[in-house]
Amino acid sequence: xxxxxxxxxxxxxxxxxxxxxxxxxxxxxxxxxxxxxxxxxxxxxxxxxxxxxxxxxxxxxxxxxxxxxxxxxxxxxxxxxxxxxxxxxxxxxxx
Amino acid sequence: xxxxxxxxxxxxxxxxxxxxxxxxxxxxxxxxxxxxxxxxxxxxxxxxxxxxxxxxxxxxxxxxxxxxxxxxxxxxxxxxxxxxxxxxxxxxxxxxxxxxxxxxxxxxxxxxxxxxxxxxxxxxxxxxxxxxxxxxxxxxxxxxxxxxxxxxxxxxxxxxxxxxxxxxxxxxxxxxxxxxxxxxxxxxxxxxxxxxxxxxxxxxxxxxxxxxxxxxxxxxxxxxxxxxxxxxxxxxxxxxxxxxxxxxxxxxxxxxxxxxxxxxxxxxxxxxxxxxxxxxxxxxxxxxxxxxxxxxxxxxxxxxxxxxxxxxxxxxxxxxxxxxxxxxxxxxxxxxxxxxxxxxxxxxxxxxxxxxxxxxxxxxxxxxxxxxxxxxxxxxxxxxxxxxxxxxxxxxxxxxxxxxxxxxxxxxxxxxxxxxxxxxxxxxxxxxxxxxx
Numbered sequence: 001x002x003x004x005x006x007x008x009x010x011x012x013x014x015x016x017x018x019x020x021x022x023x024x025x026x027x028x029x030x031x032x033x034x035x036x037x038x039x040x041x042x043x044x045x046x047x048x049x050x051x052x053x054x055x056x057x058x059x060x061x062x063x064x065x066x067x068x069x070x071x072x073x074x075x076x077x078x079x080x081x082x083x084x085x086x087x088x089x090x091x092x093x094x095x
Numbered sequence: 096x097x098x099x100x101x102x103x104x105x106x107x108x109x110x111x112x113x114x115x116x117x118x119x120x121x122x123x124x125x126x127x128x129x130x131x132x133x134x135x136x137x138x139x140x141x142x143x144x145x146x147x148x149x150x151x152x153x154x155x156x157x158x159x160x161x162x163x164x165x166x167x168x169x170x171x172x173x174x175x176x177x178x179x180x181x182x183x184x185x186x187x188x189x190x191x192x193x194x195x196x197x198x199x200x201x202x203x204x205x206x207x208x209x210x211x212x213x214x215x216x217x218x219x220x221x222x223x224x225x226x227x228x229x230x231x232x233x234x235x236x237x238x239x240x241x242x243x244x245x246x247x248x249x250x251x252x253x254x255x256x257x258x259x260x261x262x263x264x265x266x267x268x269x270x271x272x273x274x275x276x277x278x279x280x281x282x283x284x285x286x287x288x289x290x291x292x293x294x295x296x297x298x299x300x301x302x303x304x305x306x307x308x309x310x311x312x313x314x315x316x317x318x319x320x321x322x323x324x325x326x327x328x329x330x331x332x333x334x335x336x337x338x339x340x341x342x343x344x345x346x347x348x349x350x351x352x353x354x355x356x357x358x359x360x361x362x363x364x365x366x367x368x369x370x371x372x373x374x375x376x377x378x379x380x381x382x383x384x385x386x387x388x389x390x391x392x393x394x395x396x397x398x399x400x401x402x403x404x405x406x407x408x409x410x411x412x413x414x415x416x417x418x419x420x421x422x423x424x425x426x427x428x429x430x431x432x433x434x435x436x437x438x439x440x441x442x443x444x445x446x447x448x449x450x451x452x453x454x455x456x457x458x459x460x461x462x463x464x465x466x467x468x469x470x471x472x473x474x475x476x477x478x479x480x481x482x483x484x485x486x487x488x489x490x491x492x493x494x495x496x497x498x499x500x501x502x503x504x505x506x507x508x509x510x511x512x513x514x515x516x517x518x519x520x521x522x523x524x525x526x527x528x529x530x531x532x
Contacts, residue, residue, distance in 0.1 A: 029411065036148075
């Protein structure tokens with residue numbers, strides 16, 4: 001199968017930018033503290049601790065790799081876009 | 096003083112400490128491992144996390160909470176004297192007490208139920224034993240119609256165990272899920288090699304030298320197996336209150352909206368509490384994680400001198416059924432608890448109240464949305480697969496939003512209900528729905 005390299009790279013770059021501009025946000029009411037999120041974080045962020053408090057993953061070194069989002073069995077985590085300069089775009093539960 | 100180290104007990108410790116920096120808090124727990132995520136046991140069985148990860152708090156967290164934790168069994172409660180007695184005869188005095196003893200798995204009443212290899216999934220020891228039994232890849236039988244039964248099935252399948260699943264009715268969780276939803280789940284199980292036996296019940300566990308060797312079913316067939324998982328419901332651990340003679344007890348320990356029992360200075364929260372709901376006038380059991388935490392928090396605040404009302408929220412639970420994230424909101428079911436003895440773990444009696452509603456539904460490949468549409472509002476919903484609409488629907492149900500502008504459209508045949516809800520939600524957020532502008 002032929003792959004259009006330029007289109008593929010463009011998609012990857014767009015995805016990367018989207019992730020870099022976002023952060024992981026929990027919906028605390030869905031969390032049962034099972035810990036799969038912390039277990040699967042490649043750099044050891046205790047995602048569960050944030051999830052329980054309903055706090056977004058504010059650590060700037062979060063890779064936004066998406067492992068915790070994908071593996072949470074209860075759909076607790078999602079990506080939300082952040083914008084340092086526009087407080088209106090800060091995720092709802094942080095306002 | 097708090098009896099029980101589950102979600103309600105720990106939430107109570109946190110809320111008491113949030114109000115009172117210096118007061119003495121004693122937590123008594125029969126659970127030798129202390130506090131861990133009980134819902135997480137399902138994922139420990141599947142191998143998605145390790146045992147260490149089940150523990151959300153470390154020693155320093157408990158030091159910060161300044162709580163004294165003792166591994167002890169409370170054998171007697173003397174409410175009038177504000178005393179409890181431990182298994183070793185020691186007596187302890189309390190000013191205020193929270194009973195958060197939770198619930199335990201209901202036993203199945205068939206011959207051979209005491210044989211080694213008949214398992215439940217109540218605590219970490221159970222999960223460990225199940226895992227050690229799966230090492231030889233034995234055949235297994237699972238009995239029960241709720242979430243825990245499915246967690247057992249999924250855990251066993253993940254460990255390479257050939258699993259037979261017994262359902263008493265014609266489909267899985269028939270009083271909560273509709274036919275299509277149950278079919279989706281059953282098909283996914285069958286795709287993973289699970290053999291489902293409909294209209295089937297356990298008649299007898301067959302054994303040899305004290306070990307499970309098979310089962311005989313009520314229709315007479317014999318299935319060879321070495322492991323039997325039983326999840327037919329739970330029973331609130333209310334004996335302490337019951338035996339005290341002065342606490343009102345029904346199916347659980349009865350508490351008022353302040354989570355206070357009928358005895359002064361004694362509170363109850365979590366799976367053991369049967370909570371009065373001022374809106375319906377009924378006292379119901381909710382064996383969900385979030386209500387347990389919320390009740391523990393309110394009970395703790397009141398033990399610290401507050402006067403907070405626990406208002407029962409719209410029933411809301413997220414679970415994973417055969418790999419599909421599923422959210423159950425509000426009232427969705429048809430009453431009855433045929434496959435279970437009473438209530439199941441991860442279950443709310445609210446789901447089974449009979450709604451005066453018409454179901455509107457939309458299917459995708461493995462995503463599904465079912466709404467229970469009442470006169471003016473959405474009374475309940477099940478969101479399977481993609482969870483994008485879960486939050487909007489939860490809000491619509493919880494805040495009793497008037498859906499008159501879209502009600503008729505929702506009820507038209509083959510209505511694109513997901514799109515209608517998404518668009519209504521967008522309009523609502525933008526203030527374009529007149530009554531919410």
